[in-house]
Structures are given as structure tokens and as C-alpha cells.
Amino acid sequence: MPFYHAVTDFCPVHIKYLYQPRSIQQFKEDLDFLLENYQSISLQELIALNKEGKAINKNYFHLTFDDGLSEFYAVVAPILKEKGVHATVFLNTDFIDNKELFYRFKASILFEQLKDKSILSTSYNEKEQLDELAIQHGINFEDYLQKEQPYLTSDQIKELIGQGFTFGAHSKNHPIYNELSYEEQLAQTKESMKFITSKFNLDYSVFSFPFTDNGVSLSFFDKVSNFTDITFGCAGLKEDNAPNNFQRIAMETDKSGKEIIKGEYLYYLMKEKVGKHKIIRQ
Numbered sequence: 001m002p003f004y005h006a007v008t009d010f011c012p013v014h015i016k017y018l019y020q021p022r023s024i025q026q027f028k029e030d031l032d033f034l035l036e037n038y039q040s041i042s043l044q045e046l047i048a049l050n051k052e053g054k055a056i057n058k059n060y061f062h063l064t065f066d067d068g069l070s071e072f073y074a075v076v077a078p079i080l081k082e083k084g085v086h087a088t089v090f091l092n093t094d095f096i097d098n099k100e101l102f103y104r105f106k107a108s109i110l111f112e113q114l115k116d117k118s119i120l121s122t123s124y125n126e127k128e129q130l131d132e133l134a135i136q137h138g139i140n141f142e143d144y145l146q147k148e149q150p151y152l153t154s155d156q157i158k159e160l161i162g163q164g165f166t167f168g169a170h171s172k173n174h175p176i177y178n179e180l181s182y183e184e185q186l187a188q189t190k191e192s193m194k195f196i197t198s199k200f201n202l203d204y205s206v207f208s209f210p211f212t213d214n215g216v217s218l219s220f221f222d223k224v225s226n227f228t229d230i231t232f233g234c235a236g237l238k239e240d241n242a243p244n245n246f247q248r249i250a251m252e253t254d255k256s257g258k259e260i261i262k263g264e265y266l267y268y269l270m271k272e273k274v275g276k277h278k279i280i281r282q
């Protein structure tokens with residue numbers, strides 16, 4: 001299960017200092033490699049396979065995209081339709097329709113102008129400092145949102161659902177879960193899931209953890225299993241003792257898709273030898 005954020009030949013300022021998105025050419029090459037070796041399945045098929053719990057005798061893949069970015073509508077979806085590839089997009093409910101900006105994106109925008117490295121290490125709990133800094137330097141995030149439209153709109157999401165793409169939640173405003181209380185973790189998950197499934201009339205419910213699911217407890221997974229089919233982390237090729245939690249492979253590196261996937265398998269086999277191929281939660 002590979003995961004991406006954006007695909008673009010022109011990296012926008014809000015992403016520029018955070019990670020390197022795939023270019024269109026790189027993304028197409030990733031897809032060609034995946035399609036040569038694996039069969040694309042829909043989210044509904046993945047949920048059904050997981051429910052059956054039987055051994056899978058075929059190589060499948062399902063693509064996922066975090067953060068609900070507008071490049072999925074403009075760039076990614078047309079390529080996926082052409083190649084017949086399924087995908088799920090995970091949305092932060094506070095950001096849909098360009099209502100608010102992810103604090104890490106604010107940091108990237110501020111860094112572009114101020115070139116102060118400490119801005120990029122601002123944590124979720126310090127995020128208000130970014131708003132203060134923007135006011136001090138006359139940077140208006142509201143204007144940026146309206147001009148750049150980084151996020152998918154509700155209408156685009158509805159259109160994409162009509163084309164067969166699937167959607168899930170990625171929390172409300174992208175906190176780091178291991179810095180939240182158990183109650184806050186549940187609220188961020190529950191409220192964002194409820195919003196997405198009711199607003200877009202979905203008959204499935206999936207969630208991907210913002211940043212990482214590192215440190216999230218088994219009792220959390222037990223609780224959310226009441227209202228989610230599957231949850232997704234991003235620890236690479238790894239098993240997980242939390243039921244219905246799938247780990248995904250990050251594709252935004254400087255390597256080719258083939259190198260990334262092969263590397264993950266090799267690394268998995270090495271980890272398996274020393275029993276580190278599985279995440280054991282308490």
C-alpha cells in the first residue's frame with residue numbers, strides 16, 4: 001500500500017520545505033511498475049478481503065493520498081482514470097474547501113520569506129506562534145488559501161466520488177497523535193469520520209493517521225473499530241498487532257518506485273529475522 005500527498009511538476013510554496021512530491025513522470029513510472037507486478041483493487045475490495053481474513057494468493061495494491069490536496073483533482077485523478085487505478089484520498093475536515101491551512105504548510109510559507117530554520121520545527125502545540133509570526137511580517141494565510149486553493153473542495157470531492165474514487169478521514173486539523181490525550185485522539189478521529197461519512201454519504205469508513213500512529217494504544221484501536229472498517233499508518237512494510245490497521249509505504253523519496261518497493265521487501269526480510277517486522281502495541 002503506497003502512499004502519496006501530491007503529484008506535481010511545480011512544487012507549491014506550502015509544500016516546498018516539507019517534502020518532495022512526485023513529478024508527473026515519476027508518478028507514471030511508479031504506476032507502470034506497480035501495474036506490472038500487482039493488481040489495483042478498490043477500497044471496497046480491500047475492506048472485503050480484510051473482513052474475510054483468508055490468505056491472499058494474488059499481488060494486490062491500493063493507492064492512498066493523504067491531506068486532501070487539490071493536485072489529486074487536477075493532476076492525479078486523470079492519470080489514474082487513464083490507467084484504471086483505484087485510489088483513496090484522506091481528508092482533514094478543518095481544511096476541506098480551503099477553510100484553514102495545515103500548520104506545517106504555514107511553516108513552509110513563512111520559511112520561504114523569513115529563512116529561519118526554527119520555523120520548520122514548530123510543533124502542533126506551538127502552532128499559534130506561526131499565526132503571530134505571519135501577522136508580524138504581513139503574511140496573510142487567508143489570501144494564500146484563496147489564491148492558491150491547496151485543498152479539494154466539496155464539489156470536487158463529490159465529482160471524484162462519482163468517478164469511483166474513495167475518501168476517508170485524516171483527523172480534523174492534523175495533530176500528532178502521540179502528543180494528544182486519549183480523549184483528544186478519539187475526538188479527532190470520531191468527529192472527522194462522522195463528518196466525512198455523513199457529508200459525502202459513504203457506506204464505508206476509513207481513516208489514516210496524521211503523521212504517525214506511533215504510540216497509539218490497542219484500546220484506541222479497539223474503540224475505533226466500532227465505527228471504522230480499516231485504519232492506515234505509514235511505517236512502511238510492517239505488520240501490526242492492532243486489528244484492521246494497515247501500514248503503508250511512503251513514496252516521496254528521491255528513489256524510483258521500483259527501488260522503494262524492492263527496498264521495503266528487503267528491509268522487511270531483514271527485520272523478520274530479528275523479529276522487528278511487527279508493531280506490537282500495548
Ligand SMILES: [Zn+2]
Nearest residue numbers: 066067210211
Ligand atoms: Zn497528512
